[in-house]
Amino acid sequence: MYCYILCVHDYISFLLPLSCPGLCVGQNVLPPGPLTGAIGGRVKFTTTLSPPAKPFISVSWTFNRVNIITSTTVNITNADHKDRISLDRTTGSLELWNLGLRDQGEYRVITSPSPATLIAGISSTNLTCEAAGNISCIQWIKDGLPLCPSNNIIFSADNRTVYLSPVQDIDNGEYECLVSNPVSNRTASHNLTVNFGPQNISVYGPIAAPTGYRVTLSCSADSIPPATFTWMFNRTETGVNNTLYVIERMEALHIGNYTCTATNNITGLKDSVVHKLRG
Numbered sequence: 551m552y553c554y555i556l557c558v559h560d561y562i563s564f565l566l567p568l569s570c571p572g573l574c575v576g577q578n579v580l581p582p583g584p585l586t587g588a589i590g591g592r593v594k595f596t597t598t599l600s601p602p603a604k605p606f607i608s609v610s611w612t613f614n615r616v617n618i619i620t621s622t623t624v625n626i627t628n629a630d631h632k633d634r635i636s637l638d639r640t641t642g643s644l645e646l647w648n649l650g651l652r653d654q655g656e657y658r659v660i661t662s663p664s665p666a667t668l669i670a671g672i673s674s675t676n677l678t679c680e681a682a683g684n685i686s687c688i689q690w691i692k693d694g695l696p697l698c699p700s701n702n703i704i705f706s707a708d709n710r711t712v713y714l715s716p717v718q719d720i721d722n723g724e725y726e727c728l729v730s731n732p733v734s735n736r737t738a739s740h741n742l743t744v745n746f747g748p749q750n751i752s753v754y755g756p757i758a759a760p761t762g763y764r765v766t767l768s769c770s771a772d773s774i775p776p777a778t779f780t781w782m783f784n785r786t787e788t789g790v791n792n793t794l795y796v797i798e799r800m801e802a803l804h805i806g807n808y809t810c811t812a813t814n815n816i817t818g819l820k821d822s823v824v825h826k827l828r829g
């Protein structure tokens with residue numbers, strides 16, 4: 551997701567620049583950060599997405615979280631923007647003209663497929679805090695606690711950018727940047743998703759069960775996105791692809807090895823664990 555803050559300057563504020571109240575945080579928030587335009591003028595929200603081999607399935611722009619245009623096989627356009635926007639479907643860039651003060655605010659674009667699918671241990675990303683106005687301090691907070699530098703987390707000298715290289719499973723979470731000057735402060739937040747796993751796979755259930763009893767084996771693994779599961783009994787696929795494997799009535803023929811395999815279809819990784827069930 552990319553986002554921009556637009557400040558529209560009228561003639562007076564152009565001479566005496568307003569402090570634009572915008573603040574935005576995100577991955578790959580692209581130049582020029584806060585944009586300015588003049589009343590009656592035009593602006594272009596560019597992305598630096600290289601045109602993908604196939605066009606985006608969907609491109610959607612919002613203004614203060616309200617749809618401007620959602621372009622899939624059809625275009626859904628807000629009436630107020632209908633005659634004064636043009637969208638470049640190949641890069642996702644949006645141009646807007648006949649600017650008025652009411653156009654000030656936050657613009658976001660979401661493309662599908664997402665340009666950044668992060669994989670733990672492989673991908674890197676930068677979180678950038680875009681802020682306008684007189685800033686004296688930027689602080690980063692992750693899941694409510696101050697974010698500290700570590701071997702994969704580096705801050706730029708002015709704290710505007712956090713480099714995560716490579717991203718790790720524990721980097722998942724909500725990042726906030728707190729921008730302050732002596733008179734005010736603001737925060738912006740961004741949820742970072744790092745795909746990882748499956749890892750820490752395990753099966754919970756009895757190791758032995760008497761004849762006639764119902765037995766439930768439950769498999770779990772840490773994984774983003776959630777793993778899909780398959781079960782084998784004595785090296786034969788059972789066709790069960792659920793976290794649970796249920797034996798309604800325990801019999802001698804159910805004794806043996808139950809292998810649970812977890813698969814993450816984004817990371818492409820698999821992990822297995824064997825559970826032995828006795829009579």
Ligand SMILES: *[C@@H]1O[C@H](CO)[C@@H](O)[C@H](O)[C@H]1NC(C)=O
Binds near residue numbers: 621623624636
């Ligand atoms: C949707 O808008 C885009 C960009 O303006 C245009 O290229 C495309 O032809 C439009 N699609 C339809 C179905 O109107």
Ligand SMILES: *[C@@H]1O[C@H](CO)[C@@H](O)[C@H](O)[C@H]1NC(C)=O
Binds near residue numbers: 578674675676713
């Ligand atoms: C992060 O920023 C650095 C320095 O500007 C740049 O070299 C690097 O390519 C960026 N990484 C990503 C994933 O955007």
Ligand SMILES: *[C@@H]1O[C@H](CO)[C@@H](O)[C@H](O)[C@H]1NC(C)=O
Binds near residue numbers: 685686731
């Ligand atoms: C920004 O704030 C500092 C105090 O934190 C002040 O000294 C400086 O004059 C301000 N700059 C502008 C352009 O307002």
Ligand SMILES: *[C@@H]1O[C@H](CO)[C@@H](O)[C@H](O)[C@H]1NC(C)=O
Binds near residue numbers: 687688696707709
């Ligand atoms: C950068 O962040 C650190 C830790 O949050 C803080 O102590 C420091 O004052 C910040 N520096 C700037 C220039 O904002």
Ligand SMILES: *[C@@H]1O[C@H](CO)[C@@H](O)[C@H](O)[C@H]1NC(C)=O
Binds near residue numbers: 728734735736
């Ligand atoms: C941010 O500003 C609010 C008042 O608007 C103040 O109560 C709060 O203490 C400030 N927080 C920081 C971290 O400066």
Ligand SMILES: *[C@@H]1O[C@H](CO)[C@@H](O)[C@H](O)[C@H]1NC(C)=O
Binds near residue numbers: 724
């Ligand atoms: C991040 O996720 C939390 C809950 O998972 C949600 O409450 C919050 O609104 C999200 N923040 C953003 C910026 O999407």
Ligand SMILES: *[C@@H]1O[C@H](CO)[C@@H](O)[C@H](O)[C@H]1NC(C)=O
Binds near residue numbers: 719749750772
């Ligand atoms: C996997 O388990 C270990 C301890 O056994 C724990 O330290 C680690 O955080 C777990 N991984 C995840 C992704 O929860």
Ligand SMILES: *[C@@H]1O[C@H](CO)[C@@H](O)[C@H](O)[C@H]1NC(C)=O
Binds near residue numbers: 785806826
């Ligand atoms: C079940 O697992 C045990 C080791 O845990 C192994 O010796 C045995 O050959 C396995 N049986 C089958 C049918 O896979």
Ligand SMILES: *[C@@H]1O[C@H](CO)[C@@H](O)[C@H](O)[C@H]1NC(C)=O
Binds near residue numbers: 789790791
């Ligand atoms: C298990 O998943 C496969 C695809 O991965 C699917 O074809 C099959 O129907 C599923 N089986 C059950 C019992 O849900």
Ligand SMILES: *[C@@H]1O[C@H](CO)[C@@H](O)[C@H](O)[C@H]1NC(C)=O
Binds near residue numbers: 784
């Ligand atoms: C499964 O394997 C166990 C040995 O690990 C064996 O005792 C049992 O007879 C096997 N069950 C079936 C149904 O093949």
Ligand SMILES: *[C@@H]1O[C@H](CO)[C@@H](O)[C@H](O)[C@H]1NC(C)=O
Binds near residue numbers: 778815
């Ligand atoms: C991954 O698996 C889930 C659940 O089985 C499925 O809904 C999703 O489409 C899959 N994604 C990809 C990229 O294959």
